Amino acid sequence: MIIRNPNREIALIKKVLGQNQPLTRGSLAGLVKSFVTKNRRSILSIARAHATPFYLFDRQSLDANISRFIAAFARLAPKQNIFYAMKSNPYVPVLKTVVRHGLGLDVSSGTELQLAVNAGAKRIVFNGPGKTAAELGLALKHRSKVTVNLDSFAELKTLGSLAAARKQKIRAGVRLVSTTSHGAWNKFGVPLEQIETFWRTASRYQNISLEGIHFHNSWNANAAPYVETIKTIAAFLKRSPRVRRSLKFIDIGGGFWPYRVDGYYPWLLPAGEIVRTAHAAQKTAASFTDRYYLSESVPLASYAREIKQAVDKHLAPLGDYQYYVEPGRSISYPAFHIVMRIADVKGADYGIADAGTNIVGLDTYEYVYHPLINLTHFGTKEITFELxxxxxxxxxxFGHYCYATKMAAGDVIIIPNQGAYTYNTAQPFIKDVAPVLPLPNR
Incomplete structure (x- = not known):
């Protein structure tokens, strides 16, 4: 036996299994029906003319989603202070669409920085840990457009030395270690208790204008993590007049989860994982109450409203600061859809697609639920079918259920709203990465 204290571990497992987990039950049937009504005919036409699989670039939906985000955050951040996190999807037409709307770009490498410049971005924030001298040198080259959010004292020293040697000035902020996360998230930023020291150190570098504080909390189901961090920053500024007087911007980061477009399977929960693992060990099938749960999130307007309220209450009395936001998936998710065909039906409830999950970076769909839609034999209800x-x-x-009346070889299957962290994480594992085709305006 590999367990030192079986009774303790059994008691712990029982405790986990007995915990009440907050769950969002529901269906995405309305989203599916609307998508099919709007797009079915044109997508089937494209699938007849082109070999599957492929991504569809939906510029019309991306345009509409950018406009929604700008409107939701208008009272907090004007559009020039919205920086699209291009790591969520760096497809060049996506970047150019974002820039055309007047947004800036958020980059986290020299590669992304060059892409942002090539896409015509007028304003760029450079984030991420471990920036190299070459990357910081590239930021200096484009200093009229770039603000560097420094991640450490070492980055400050490197950028300061480069800027002095080149006699070039650049604007900068400093990233704060997340106050609402822990563990691996602590790889990012400078601890709050060191920010004042960081500010004093930065003052020695005459070519660096340190003007901002940046924080980022990912995968936020609501505005609470932003509000908590805003309170923390406000309390710090009250006791640090040096920082308060020279501060010009506060970068709130991203992490706004799209509302009601995806979900997760029960085995992603601690209790579900225990049950599934136990059944797998016994070669039996686990049975769960629900097929999936909807991802916890709130509408964009709710994020924006509560963040603005926190800013007005805690930060506005301390200074006239600008506020930046860095949306990624909340902008890009409707930009791509994935289209494939059923290559082989091997049983009543399972079959093989002509695509592989290398199209998104392998095992994403084993845990994350996205609706599968059979456009050839569409049905308004999901049937059990493991694809x-x-x-x-x-x-x-790819999934365990499909909106279909039946499943047959050759049927066209689509997974909608796959514009975030799919195309950019795809890899040529066994199969080539799929091409991108345009979806005409409807």
Whole structure:
């Protein structure tokens, strides 16, 4: 036996299994029906003319989503202070669409910085840990457009030395270690208790204008993490007049989860994982109450309203600051859809697609629920059907249910709203990365 104290571990497992977990039950049937009504005919036409699989670039939906975000955050951040986090999807037409709307770009490498410049971005924030001298040198080259959010004292020293040697001035902020996360998230930023020292150190570098504080909390179900961090920053500024007087911007970061477009399977929860693992060990099938749960989130307007209220209450009395936001997936998610065909039906409730999950970076769909839609034999209700990819590996699953009346070889299947962290994480594993085709305006 590998467990030192079985009774303690059994008691712990019982405790986890007995915990009440806050769950968002619901269905995405309304979203699916609306998508099919709007797009079915044009997508089937494209699928007849082109080999599957492919991504569809939906510029019309991206345009509409950018406009929604600008409107939601208008009272907090004007559009020039909205920086699209291009790591969520760096497809050049996506970047150019964002820039055309007047938004800036958020980059986290020299590669992304060059892409942002090439896309015509007028304003760029450079985030991320471990920036190299070459990357910081590139930021200096484009200093009229770039604000560097420094991640450490070492980055400050490197940028300060480069700027002095080149006799070039650049604007900067400093990233704060997240006050609402822990563990691996602590790799980012400078601890709050060191920010005043950081400010004093930065003052020695005459070519660096340190003007901002940046923080970032990811995967936020609501505005609470932003509000908590805003309170923390306000309390710090009250006791640090040096920082308060020279501060010009506060970068709130991103992490706004799209509302009611995806979900997760029960086995992603601690209790579900225990049950599934136990059944797998016994070679039996686990049974769960619900097929999936909807991802916890709130509408964009709710994030914006509560953040603005916190800013007005805690930060506005301390100074006339500008506020930046860095949306990623909340902008890009409707920009791409994934289209494939059923290559083989191998049983009544399972089959093989002509795509592999390398189209998104492998095992995403084993845990994250996105609706599968059969455009050939569309149905308004989901049927149980496990759709595997065609990679020569078992960890190649697209989903366990499909909106369909039946499933047959050759049927066109679409997974909508796949514009975030799919195209950019795809890899040529066994199969080539799929091409991108345009979806005409409807």
């Amino acid at each position: 595997f990819g065609s990679l020569c590996t078992p960890d190649d699953v």
